[in-house]
Amino acid sequence: MKIFTAQQIYEADKSTIVNQQITSDELMERAATQLFTWLHSRLQGAPVKIHLFCGIGNNGGDGMVLARHLQEHGYLIGVHVVTYSEKRSQDFLLNLDRLKERKIWPNFIGPNDELPKIDKEDIIVDAIFGIGLNRTPDDWVIKVIQHLNNSRAFILSVDIPSGLFVDKAPKNEDSIVRANHVLSFQAPKLIFFLPQTGIYSNQWEILDIGLDRDYLNSVDNVYELIGKNEVLPWYKPREKFSHKGTYGHSLIIGGSYGKIGAVILASDACLNTGSGLVTAYIPTCGYIPMQTALPEAMVITDTNEKMVSDIQFDITPTVIGLGIGIGQDNITTGALKEFLRTNKTPLVIDADALNIISKNKEFLKMIPAQSVLTPHPKELERLIGSWQDDFEKLDKAKAFSKQYDLILVIKGAHTITLYNGKGYINTTGNPGMATAGSGDVLTGMITGLIAQGYDSLRATVFAIYLHGRSGDLAVEQCGYQALTASEIIDFIGDAFLDLFNVQEGSGPQEEME
Ligand SMILES: NC(=O)C1=CN([C@@H]2O[C@H](COP(=O)(O)OP(=O)(O)OC[C@H]3O[C@@H](n4cnc5c(N)ncnc54)[C@H](OP(=O)(O)O)[C@@H]3O)[C@@H](O)[C@H]2O)[C@@H](O)CC1
Numbered sequence: 001m002k003i004f005t006a007q008q009i010y011e012a013d014k015s016t017i018v019n020q021q022i023t024s025d026e027l028m029e030r031a032a033t034q035l036f037t038w039l040h041s042r043l044q045g046a047p048v049k050i051h052l053f054c055g056i057g058n059n060g061g062d063g064m065v066l067a068r069h070l071q072e073h074g075y076l077i078g079v080h081v082v083t084y085s086e087k088r089s090q091d092f093l094l095n096l097d098r099l100k101e102r103k104i105w106p107n108f109i110g111p112n113d114e115l116p117k118i119d120k121e122d123i124i125v126d127a128i129f130g131i132g133l134n135r136t137p138d139d140w141v142i143k144v145i146q147h148l149n150n151s152r153a154f155i156l157s158v159d160i161p162s163g164l165f166v167d168k169a170p171k172n173e174d175s176i177v178r179a180n181h182v183l184s185f186q187a188p189k190l191i192f193f194l195p196q197t198g199i200y201s202n203q204w205e206i207l208d209i210g211l212d213r214d215y216l217n218s219v220d221n222v223y224e225l226i227g228k229n230e231v232l233p234w235y236k237p238r239e240k241f242s243h244k245g246t247y248g249h250s251l252i253i254g255g256s257y258g259k260i261g262a263v264i265l266a267s268d269a270c271l272n273t274g275s276g277l278v279t280a281y282i283p284t285c286g287y288i289p290m291q292t293a294l295p296e297a298m299v300i301t302d303t304n305e306k307m308v309s310d311i312q313f314d315i316t317p318t319v320i321g322l323g324i325g326i327g328q329d330n331i332t333t334g335a336l337k338e339f340l341r342t343n344k345t346p347l348v349i350d351a352d353a354l355n356i357i358s359k360n361k362e363f364l365k366m367i368p369a370q371s372v373l374t375p376h377p378k379e380l381e382r383l384i385g386s387w388q389d390d391f392e393k394l395d396k397a398k399a400f401s402k403q404y405d406l407i408l409v410i411k412g413a414h415t416i417t418l419y420n421g422k423g424y425i426n427t428t429g430n431p432g433m434a435t436a437g438s439g440d441v442l443t444g445m446i447t448g449l450i451a452q453g454y455d456s457l458r459a460t461v462f463a464i465y466l467h468g469r470s471g472d473l474a475v476e477q478c479g480y481q482a483l484t485a486s487e488i489i490d491f492i493g494d495a496f497l498d499l500f501n502v503q504e505g506s507g508p509q510e511e512m513e
Pocket residue numbers: 009010012013027028031055056057058059060061062084085087089128129130131132133134135136137138158159160185186209211
């Protein structure tokens with residue numbers, strides 16, 4: 001599902017009005033009727049007090065229309081207009097008049113006015129600012145927003161939580177409404193998925209307001225939300241006359257004394273994702289544990305007992321997963337340098353291999369194009385330097401990925417894969433997956449898909465989806481706390497099968513409901 005910028009949404013508005021031959025007022029009516037239907041189907045006429053806080057632009061206009069529908073259906077409403085500017089939008093004014101015609105007199109709030117009393121049992125509709133916010137609100141408006149947040153009432157935000165910019169980081173945390181639920185028009189917004197801004201939208205949902213499809217389809221979007229609908233067409237079915245050689249040979253290089261488990265997890269995940277053959281390259285101390293824990297994998301041992309010291313093998317792998325549990329010893333750094341100098345096989349690089357590369361930036365140029373880097377936030381910072389906010393992080397990461405022609409994964413609640421100026425935002429996964437070895441499993445899964453012939457970008461985006469889905473299915477059995485990396489592996493098969501289960505989880509929208 002595409003994610004649009006504010007500019008693209010305004011353009012979509014315009015072409016909808018032209019192509020569907022409707023007025024902007026009719027489009028607002030359409031949008032706000034959807035808000036009403038959503039709310040009405042849940043409240044069923046309940047005698048709860050609904051406070052609508054409206055701005056003076058079109059977000060406020062949506063609130064005005066909603067207020068009219070609620071009143072017509074007998075709801076107990078209070079309409080408050082936050083008069084932060086003299087420049088009222090036409091459709092706001094039109095709908096203000098319509099309210100007045102129905103003898104609803106809004107309460108106009110200015111800089112020195114007393115704020116209305118809100119009980120915690122009440123409902124707040126937040127329609128103060130939408131995607132038009134372009135500067136931090138004035139202090140008195142921030143006080144109004146704080147008043148909403150402090151009320152402890154349920155807050156339903158229209159389009160986005162008021163106070164958030166759509167394409168840059170907020171400067172003042174107090175200026176943002178903390179929404180319990182956001183009803184966003186047409187498409188999800190990038191801010192829902194970034195750690196700094198995602199916290200203001202506890203839950204979100206999309207209301208399809210029928211914006212011009214042709215325009216939306218033609219838009220060149222930077223970010224895309226990845227759910228089942230996006231990955232399913234990529235799935236490669238198994239063919240009858242195939243054999244294990246058809247599905248590639250993955251080599252997992254890593255491990256050090258005390259960290260052989262990481263390689264076992266990655267290799268196991270790689271096999272479970274469908275790699276035809278898996279060989280692990282590890283220090284000698286790992287030989288017995290590896291062979292015992294994972295009889296399906298083959299093992300090549302380094303000459304060093306405790307660490308990888310000289311990477312030599314006589315197989316021809318399709319792809320190499322590198323760095324899991326490998327440590328950062330100088331001997332290993334030397335081995336890595338020597339290996340990178342001659343290696344031409346595509347890589348999936350993780351963990352301490354990333355840290356070694358961060359300390360030796362000249363290694364970057366030796367990584368084959370379109371290899372995959374999977375850093376967690378600290379590793380990413382070592383790689384690309386620090387950032388001021390999530391938007392700068394994305395820009396820096398995109399520039400880095402372009403410079404070295406690498407696929408860069410930004411791990412988080414919504415892991416984002418960056419390549420060639422574009423970002424793919426994952427929708428699966430849960431907080432239980434923040435557990436030891438979870439990243440090793442992901443590395444094994446990406447490696448496993450590349451081995452089977454998926455191109456590196458698709459393999460990465462698909463593996464991240466499957467990894468999250470495995471975790472989601474696993475957590476239903478064991479709960480967040482008890483979820484381990486091994487459990488994630490146990491559910492990889494179910495995650496594949498779930499791709500063909502049309503009943504549930506068929507897209508990001510459903511997952512949020
Ligand atoms: N296609 C869709 O999705 C549809 C969208 N619709 C709705 O329209 C909403 C966008 O409406 P909008 O463009 O009128 O902007 P909105 O957010 O109401 O702000 C109002 C104005 O405030 C101003 N301003 C900015 N910052 C400020 C500040 N700090 N302090 C004071 N003033 C400030 C700024 O004007 P400026 O002063 O910069 O000229 C801005 O224009 C959208 O979120 C959705 O709810 C639906 O109705 C129909 C279909």
